[in-house]
Amino acid sequence: MSDVECSNLFLLPFKVTLDTKLRWFQYRVVHNILPTNAWLKKIGITNSDFCTFCQRDKETVKHLFVECNKVIDIWQQIRNKWTILRGLNTFNICYGMLDSGNDNFMVINHITFMFKWYVYKYRVNQTNFSFNAFIRLVDSTIELEYFCAQRKSALDIHFKKWNACLH
Ligand SMILES: [Zn+2]
Numbered sequence: 001m002s003d004v005e006c007s008n009l010f011l012l013p014f015k016v017t018l019d020t021k022l023r024w025f026q027y028r029v030v031h032n033i034l035p036t037n038a039w040l041k042k043i044g045i046t047n048s049d050f051c052t053f054c055q056r057d058k059e060t061v062k063h064l065f066v067e068c069n070k071v072i073d074i075w076q077q078i079r080n081k082w083t084i085l086r087g088l089n090t091f092n093i094c095y096g097m098l099d100s101g102n103d104n105f106m107v108i109n110h111i112t113f114m115f116k117w118y119v120y121k122y123r124v125n126q127t128n129f130s131f132n133a134f135i136r137l138v139d140s141t142i143e144l145e146y147f148c149a150q151r152k153s154a155l156d157i158h159f160k161k162w163n164a165c166l167h
Helices: 003-016 020-030 037-042 061-067 069-081 090-095 105-125 131-151 155-165
Strands: none
Touching (some): 003 020, 020 090, 069 105, 105 131
């Protein structure tokens, strides 16, 4: 990857979402400082680098968000619902997708960031984790952005961004 592509990936969270917690989350992912068990073991904080969910593989970013059995099924359901997400490769899911003229690049990244954040939240808090709960999270985000866009008279931008998810 070139330096330009690399710095564009670093800027992606700030371009795609206004949500501070999501920006901070994705910032840690792209800078390889998100505490996974593999990362925590490397810096000597934990003895085991096994995955919190399956206890079978090393808990890396790639395992946690792409490979783990705990997340694969839900990812599949999400991709069945929103076909725009089907072309993503492992790198795109882990680190993001750069703008290559894809009209849906904003929303593809936003949903991917949200899904990883949702998985990570579950890893930390062991809270509710289901396809339906994730869809509700996306719906409430769309609603929130709608109200922000309305206030700024920018509904056209809002609908352009979320168009692929609104029907
Ligand atoms: Zn696992």
